[in-house]
Amino acid sequence: MKRMLSIAMLLAAAALLTGCPKKPTVIQPPTAGTQVPGSGAAGGGASTSSSALGADGSAMGSGSEATGPLARKVIYFDFDKSEIKPEFNDLISAHARNLTSHPNLRLKLEGNTDERGTREYNIGLGERRAQAVRRALMLQGVAETQITTVSFGAERPAVEGDDEAAWAQNRRVELVYTP
Numbered sequence: 001m002k003r004m005l006s007i008a009m010l011l012a013a014a015a016l017l018t019g020c021p022k023k024p025t026v027i028q029p030p031t032a033g034t035q036v037p038g039s040g041a042a043g044g045g046a047s048t049s050s051s052a053l054g055a056d057g058s059a060m061g062s063g064s065e066a067t068g069p070l071a072r073k074v075i076y077f078d079f080d081k082s083e084i085k086p087e088f089n090d091l092i093s094a095h096a097r098n099l100t101s102h103p104n105l106r107l108k109l110e111g112n113t114d115e116r117g118t119r120e121y122n123i124g125l126g127e128r129r130a131q132a133v134r135r136a137l138m139l140q141g142v143a144e145t146q147i148t149t150v151s152f153g154a155e156r157p158a159v160e161g162d163d164e165a166a167w168a169q170n171r172r173v174e175l176v177y178t179p
Contacts, residue, residue, distance in 0.1 A: 069094030073175040074158075075133055076168065079114075082128035084136055092133065095175060096140035103143065109133050110174040111151040112158070114167035119153060126151030133173045148178075 075088045084092070099105050111126030130149035137147060159166040 070098055075129075075173045075175070077129055077171045077173070079167070079171065080117075080125070082125065082132050084132055092136045093140060096137050096142050099137065099142045099146050100140070103146070105146060106178045107137075107142075107147050108176045108178050109147060109149045110156075110176060111149065111153075112156060112170055112172050112174070113154050114170040115154045115157065115162075116167070117154070122153035123151050126153045129171075129173050133175075 069091055072091050075084060075091065077083075078085070095107070099107060109130040111128070111130035113122040113125050113129075115122075117125070127149065130151060134147050134149055138144060154170070157166070157170045158172065159169045161167075
């Protein structure tokens with residue numbers, strides 16, 4: 001009986017210690033939030049010493065690229081779908097060219113969903129969306145080591161609201177360049 005009680009206590013303690021994996025992601029919402037509108041943020045990858053990464057980091061975050069394909073860093077999806085719409089092929093191609101010409105660059109693909117659906121389903125759908133973009137980039141020559149994926153499900157909406165206009169903006173994959 002004592003053995004079962006001590007095992008249960010150990011499992012409960014382990015669950016409490018590992019039960020809060022979201023703490024490191026608290027730092028990242030400002031970075032992702034600056035990516036959604038497509039306008040530049042000061043900093044980004046410009047603080048690194050590599051000249052190619054520094055140049056790309058500043059080019060992607062500067063106002064001079066605001067109309068270029070690299071300024072667009074969000075891919076939107078249809079409801080309950082993870083297939084990339086044809087209108088985003090040029091965007092993916094531009095980022096693939098940028099990544100293949102600068103092997104020191106790293107890209108994090110953040111999958112998001114609207115608020116409809118269960119938490120588990122939305123996490124899976126966000127992951128499928130991020131993986132679809134990852135596959136599209138890799139088919140164009142981007143190295144697997146340059147891309148990471150994460151799914152936030154409905155946890156980080158770009159727009160608050162309970163209508164189709166808000167939901168459409170939340171069904172997305174954000175392309176976030178990391179140092």
